[in-house]
Amino acid sequence: MIEMKNRLKDIKRYLWDVLLFSGIGCFSYFLLVYYADIPSQYQDRLMTFQAFSAVVVLFNGVGLSVKYINEKLMMYYQFFLKNHRMLSIGLITAAIILFISNYLLLVSTKLLIESPHPFMLKDKGLYVMLTVWFIELIIVGQFMLNRFYVDLVKLYKRAEELEEKTAQARYMALQNQLNPHFLFNSLNTLISEIEYNPMNAIEFTRNLADTYRYILYCQDKHTIPLREELDFLNTYILLQKVRLGDCLNINNTIDEKYWDVPIPPLTLQLLIENVIKHNIISLSKPMEVKLTTEVRDKEVWLSVSNPIKLKQGVASSGKGLMNLSQRYKLLCNRELIIENNKNKFVIKVPLLYE
Template sequence: MMKYRNQISNGFFNVLLFSGLGCFSLFFLVRYTDIPLNSQDILMTPKVYLAVSIIFTGVGLSLLYLSRKIRNAHPSLFRNRKKLILSSVITAVILFASNYLLLVTVKWIVGTEHPFGLQWHGVRMLVITWMIELLVSGLLMINNFYRQIILLYERNANLEESSLKAQYQALQSQLNPHFLFNSLNALIAEIEYSPEKAIEFTRYLSDVYRYILQSQERQMVPLREELEFLHSFIFLHKVRLGECITVENRIKPSLLDSCIPPLTLQLLVENIIKHNIISLSKPMNILLDTEESPLRLVVKNQIRSKQGIVPSGKGLMNLAKRYRLLCNQEIQITKDSTCFIVKVPLLDE
């Protein structure tokens, strides 16, 4: 709601600004150029002011719309100093041309013999009017520039806060007593019956904790690192539950350098294990795949819901918020009678 209020407020301000510039230009160009005195009163009417206001507002809003479209389609243009200067020069030329065309139109309306010609005081007032408008436009650009800086600063602060909170929650989910209890029980059992496997279990457990701790300092990680972590994470659960969890990886090798937020796969797989019945008689296959246009990672599993467990959805909500702050993209969640599917965007570094 606040976003729409800001958009309406900015739009109203822009309309007032451009219509004000139009009225200002009309007044000075009519009063202080070579328009005959007996024709000035004809031009200084509410209808003429209204028409000029509409024209200037239309031109100004069109320039803003075009600038926004170019910025969204080619953001690198506005990070290049020379191209930014060129854009400002073009805007200044268009503004000067608008004033000149306004003066020519006014002279043509009153029947001046040479509407395209200008006397010296007419040229001087045209330039003075143009310079004042440039000053006002420059102040507007500076205001918009600093407003964008503030928005980017707030966005970055929210991203850091959300990322740290999400990583801390993911860390807690692995370090909670229930997880430690299950892991230590599995380790004790392996020490008693299979010391060699207990050593392997300890190494994987160490790998899992190391990755979780290291990921706290990163906003994105390559997909290949997440898959390596998932291998260790699944191994721990296989030792505890048996060979009843499989991961079917259909991800193309060319996409392994794409990035996702750290611990994304841990969150999605942990949800599957937490909310579904998994046993040797009812094994769980987790499918990892990708799709294009847009490029996304697909995590799919069968639904065999545990009784008495009501999903809170907090983990997926938190992941969705991280994606919105990180890249302004949404995750997609679909569910039918047999399958649960989560699709998350794959990003560039």
Template sequence: MKWNAILYGLLFSGLGAFSYLLLVNYTELSAHVADVLYSKGAFVFFVAAFNVLGYSTLRISSWMNDQYALNIRKRWKIVVIYAIVMLLLLLLNYSLLVVAKMLVGMDDPLIFPNGGWRILLVVWLVELVILGLLLANRSIQNTLKLQQEAAALQKENNTARYTALQNQLNPHFLFNSLNTLIAEIEYNPDNAVRFTKNLSSVYRYVLQSQDKTLVSLGEELEFLDSYLFLHKVRLGDCISCVCDIPADLTEAMLPPLTLQLLVENVIKHNTITSARPMKIDIFVQEDRLVVSNPVQPRKSRESSGIGLKNLSNRCKLMLGEEIRALHEKEMFIVKVPLLV
């Protein structure tokens, strides 16, 4: 900021000196007027006036960008204010010559014969070009800065949103699993070892997936085996899953913990007993992963839809498509987009 202020000061001082010399030397003024203008006081005044006008223009430009740049209906005010600044610049050049003629008592101080008006306009146009380039450069810098800030904010926002969406493993799952493990240790120690290994695999996968935006379908299916084993032990082997996935599609990508959410959704919202077992079918159809199950709703359980909405948001963020949830002929079907 300090160096920018110094550079702007040098630019405005140079522009003032340039305009002063052109006006004094090429407007064919009389000897009396020339004597008034050829002085240190007039030169310093002209340079100082250009610095005041230049810095004022920069402040006005910054203020206008903050106030009206994003407001399309008020952008006409920017044009009006810049037009006023342009007229002030012309008036500054004109007033210097008028004041000089008035100081020496010349008649018709407002008139400049012998091509004086042409020089005045040429100087004014050169000043406009230089100031225009300066303002354009500042505008480009501001635009690039805004784009960088917007990109950083968007990245931060996406990361925060994705982290929030991804951290959705049911907190009751660990509590239920530990209770089941205690019972297995007491009544079936061998199965308790298997249960512990699968529980470890589940949480290892959850931790590993935190740093990933997409995983392969093969990884999700491998995780599902461990996840379902824990539920089968807890529910009494009343839940089964049939996967029909072609080998060439196991490398298709999808958000991590997708299958965990869908299976948990089935368990949470359906009655699952030995009398009413649950069968989940998983297959691929038209580049979408399809998970279907018969509807056996719990009487006292109402679905909030938050889990599926979160999954849909994750797919929208990572794959550009939302999921499709359908309720057809007592079957609940969810279709998840895949990156093939």
């Protein structure tokens, strides 16, 4: 229901845009034909349905293209919030495009009537074109200002929501590592290692401390370079291997050129923890998790896949994946891709480019 309302709102907004661009185009064409340096004997002949249709197509093509580019930039709210000059750049770009569109419109009209000097502007033609351009700037400028501040309010709201979701993710990560079951297992493992392998006990304690340190390190960050997430994942896996044995392996084939691309903090840890929680992992049934990248629709996605060996009676709250999905939605307006074919479970998350 909400999705349908949003779609209807988008359609309504699109129709208003088409109406605005069509009105500006027809208004400009009318003034340029009757008040620029077009000979009077040709003016009425240029007022045809076909001519106005071509003008409507031209102005809508230009206007909707600029709008599309702006919306693509708006998806990456951090880029937009850090670059308040976007409004000025947008207005200057719109002014240049409108000027070129008006000039091409006037030149095309002169070419149709076979004017001897179609690319030259006489004083009257230049004056009228600049007047039309100035009026268009006022209309489009007011329109862009209104849209800018409406979108800016939405972006700040998204930033607040992202802050809340990030805080929830940190809380869940700490809660998972501080719950009695985890601490009980960790302390038992530590006691056992102290007794039988003191050097391993030191390493285990260091990894346990690094786990908490990283979670606290992420507390003020919305994104983390993939490189740091991979380093932390190695620490987390070493911690789990002491408890589970050498039966959990990560097969990382991510190209190093993506290692500096940002992702939400604790993404990999959450996904691997999900694998450990829901699957049987033992020396007789080892688990290999594959980390890869793939390109879908010209976008790079990080893929985490594992064979399915489900534990019996383990219920899933889904809170972790839901939180991660909401953070991605706020950061880049993208959904997680989840594939489950009964033999293999795959989660794909988009890599972010600020």
